[in-house]
Amino acid sequence: MTDPILPPPGRQPAAASMAPPAEQPPAAAQERARTLVDGEWHRLHPATPLLRGGLAVIVAGAILVNSLRDRVVALFLPADYDYDGESTDALEAAERLASNGTLIWVLLGLVGVLALCVLGFWLAWRVHTFRVTGDVVEVRQGILFRSHRRAPLARIQGVNVEKRWFARIFGACKLEIQSAGADANVELAYLSNDLADALRYEILARSSGRSAQQHQQQTGSRTQRVVDDFLRPDAELDGVDRGSLVRLKPGTVVASSLLDLGLVLGVLLAVAAVVAMIAFDIPWLLFTLIPTVLSVVSITVRTLSQKLRYSIAQTPDGIRLAYGLLSTTTEVLPPGRVFSITVTQPLLWRPMGWWKVSFTRATKTTDASSGQQRQYANVLLPVGDRADVDTVIGLVLPQLRGTRALHDGLVGRGVADADAVAQDGATAATSHDGFVTTPRSARLLRPLSWRRNGVAIGDAAVLLRKGRIWRSLGIVPLARTQSFAMHQGPLEGALGVAHLAVHVVGNAFSPAIGALAVEDAQRVFAHAREVVPAAIGADTTETWHVRAEEAGEPVAPAAPSMHVEAAAPGTVGGSASASTDGMEQHDVTPDEQRGEPRP
Amino acid sequence: MERIDLVGDWRRVSPRYAWAELWTAAIWGVIVAAAIVVLLGLIIRLDWWIAWLAGGGVLVLMLLSGLFGFLRVRTIGFLMRDDDLLVRRGMLFRRFVSVPYGRMQVVDITQGPVERMLDLRTLKFVTAAATSAVTIPGLPGSDAEVLRDELVAVAESRRAGL
Numbered sequence: 001m002t003d004p005i006l007p008p009p010g011r012q013p014a015a016a017s018m019a020p021p022a023e024q025p026p027a028a029a030q031e032r033a034r035t036l037v038d039g040e041w042h043r044l045h046p047a048t049p050l051l052r053g054g055l056a057v058i059v060a061g062a063i064l065v066n067s068l069r070d071r072v073v074a075l076f077l078p079a080d081y082d083y084d085g086e087s088t089d090a091l092e093a094a095e096r097l098a099s100n101g102t103l104i105w106v107l108l109g110l111v112g113v114l115a116l117c118v119l120g121f122w123l124a125w126r127v128h129t130f131r132v133t134g135d136v137v138e139v140r141q142g143i144l145f146r147s148h149r150r151a152p153l154a155r156i157q158g159v160n161v162e163k164r165w166f167a168r169i170f171g172a173c174k175l176e177i178q179s180a181g182a183d184a185n186v187e188l189a190y191l192s193n194d195l196a197d198a199l200r201y202e203i204l205a206r207s208s209g210r211s212a213q214q215h216q217q218q219t220g221s222r223t224q225r226v227v228d229d230f231l232r233p234d235a236e237l238d239g240v241d242r243g244s245l246v247r248l249k250p251g252t253v254v255a256s257s258l259l260d261l262g263l264v265l266g267v268l269l270a271v272a273a274v275v276a277m278i279a280f281d282i283p284w285l286l287f288t289l290i291p292t293v294l295s296v297v298s299i300t301v302r303t304l305s306q307k308l309r310y311s312i313a314q315t316p317d318g319i320r321l322a323y324g325l326l327s328t329t330t331e332v333l334p335p336g337r338v339f340s341i342t343v344t345q346p347l348l349w350r351p352m353g354w355w356k357v358s359f360t361r362a363t364k365t366t367d368a369s370s371g372q373q374r375q376y377a378n379v380l381l382p383v384g385d386r387a388d389v390d391t392v393i394g395l396v397l398p399q400l401r402g403t404r405a406l407h408d409g410l411v412g413r414g415v416a417d418a419d420a421v422a423q424d425g426a427t428a429a430t431s432h433d434g435f436v437t438t439p440r441s442a443r444l445l446r447p448l449s450w451r452r453n454g455v456a457i458g459d460a461a462v463l464l465r466k467g468r469i470w471r472s473l474g475i476v477p478l479a480r481t482q483s484f485a486m487h488q489g490p491l492e493g494a495l496g497v498a499h500l501a502v503h504v505v506g507n508a509f510s511p512a513i514g515a516l517a518v519e520d521a522q523r524v525f526a527h528a529r530e531v532v533p534a535a536i537g538a539d540t541t542e543t544w545h546v547r548a549e550e551a552g553e554p555v556a557p558a559a560p561s562m563h564v565e566a567a568a569p570g571t572v573g574g575s576a577s578a579s580t581d582g583m584e585q586h587d588v589t590p591d592e593q594r595g596e597p598r599p
Numbered sequence: 600m601e602r603i604d605l606v607g608d609w610r611r612v613s614p615r616y617a618w619a620e621l622w623t624a625a626i627w628g629v630i631v632a633a634a635i636v637v638l639l640g641l642i643i644r645l646d647w648w649i650a651w652l653a654g655g656g657v658l659v660l661m662l663l664s665g666l667f668g669f670l671r672v673r674t675i676g677f678l679m680r681d682d683d684l685l686v687r688r689g690m691l692f693r694r695f696v697s698v699p700y701g702r703m704q705v706v707d708i709t710q711g712p713v714e715r716m717l718d719l720r721t722l723k724f725v726t727a728a729a730t731s732a733v734t735i736p737g738l739p740g741s742d743a744e745v746l747r748d749e750l751v752a753v754a755e756s757r758r759a760g761l
Contacts, residue, residue, distance in 0.1 A: 493600050510730045
């Protein structure tokens, strides 16, 4: 407890070496969570109505009554009373009411309204129940408008624990089970903190088909109180493998936020406006400036507060993302729930060598109250150097970590070295670094980046490399590809080029690469048609713990293991190669077993 | 001029589908032309010859685009391979899409009034990605149902997650 951010080293010396029981909830809470997932209906945290907006209703009501007090008072006054809203004192009005005997009724009415509210909240809490059975999670709620939502655990896209600052005071948090599709989330709001962690662990255990034996290994003990939660929100990170953990340095975060091109331009514009204001004596410019500055500052501060305590790490149940300073969110993305990755480098970050990694997921939530966070949650790494990018991509695609392809995709310029181009400039259509790039004949289409602009299909993913000035690299795991297309318009036909697109879930715009020579495009397309179905057949991320177990019975009896059995013909059984250490359990493509050389 | 192409044993759709496109274009052409004539002639009160000219021009353009259907229909084709369904379409704007069977979420068969007249059906292969857009129009008779059952059977044996 001496250092609130970093846990003291050597606190759990054994945990780091063996299978890291990362998301260990306290033993007592784990016991309670087990009773919660017994298939019976359970209620939520008693403070739920208050946290879910009951307090807001009370406050709003109070404000409303306060501002309309005079009108309300006037309602109960006799019509002949000459009421002057400006000068009448409430007490005076009350005396007046008391004198004609209405006061008691007014007070009774107020008490009645309050009692009705409390009763309503209590009823809402009573009927708001959830249950977790072997293969589904269900939530029932509503008094007048009843709703009943049931989600299969095998279809979970991620589990989110969101702790708003207000809820944290009560030691409560929101557990959100994400499914693919628009607004398909199951929300358990609110639960007590340790219970939510334990419940998340249980739910992930069931959806992953983890065996009872594995289950037994993962027990631990830790007490987690509200104070502790505020001081050490990433205490759970103690057990996480250090090699897979990425944290952001506060200095980097602040500097990278300030080096935003929009922000820099905005500041320059503001300075210009101030200069113009003084030089030409137009003071009203100030009034247009102030709101802009305020909004920019508030947005910057908000994103900063989320980035400042950002961490991403590997756990046995998937990638664990945590962010937020006051309102924290902890999210677990099971393996195979990242559908595409984009690594970009804003222009001003280039001298520092910083990158940003974002991703797409199958969940779309149009949550009005937390729209900001939803948007933010599509970022895997807000800012980081090459090593961080390497680690983060390694969490999603272990096969890609530290490879030449990833290196070339990020910073490669399309040629092995500058001399090689000078020598065979005429035949530089296909570059030397494994990427298929724009031919020299079509360099008009990509005047600056034609050497870099290219595509490579690796063992595990398609890499789409673009941009000489604004570098970006799109990565689509082969096993997550829905379909892919080759396009050519008449103009492209005239130039002898075509473009390729990869269709993924959750993307309005498909990752695509243009200006490829026709024969190159056709070759890549044909290659993709070979490797993508094979990768899909070998993919076992649906039930990610099952494949590690040969004999062990899954915890959830209904957890579908048919996906493992129904591998496409020609695939090398992916289940045999998965290790039992719980760390390297990701997309296992047949290619991985051939042992790709890693420079 | 170098166009993308994939050689293979493409299964073509019925040439009658061009008539479906022409009829659809003609019907829409008449509706739009009538709307333009009414708008220009009755509401904006331009000279009648301008209104008729504009309406007629639109109709002729729609019919011309419908006539292109006779060329376009010959470019629509599909190919069922061991692991994926390949669909091509387009003459000027060419598009080849490959969908692994395991990615099937839904198969739709639709039939509009014009298609019903010509006994044609449109098959739509829906994946979880919104951008896949795999449609095979102009399947005559019970071909669409046969193809659908075939696709569903193959997809069932290769079921995969998202």
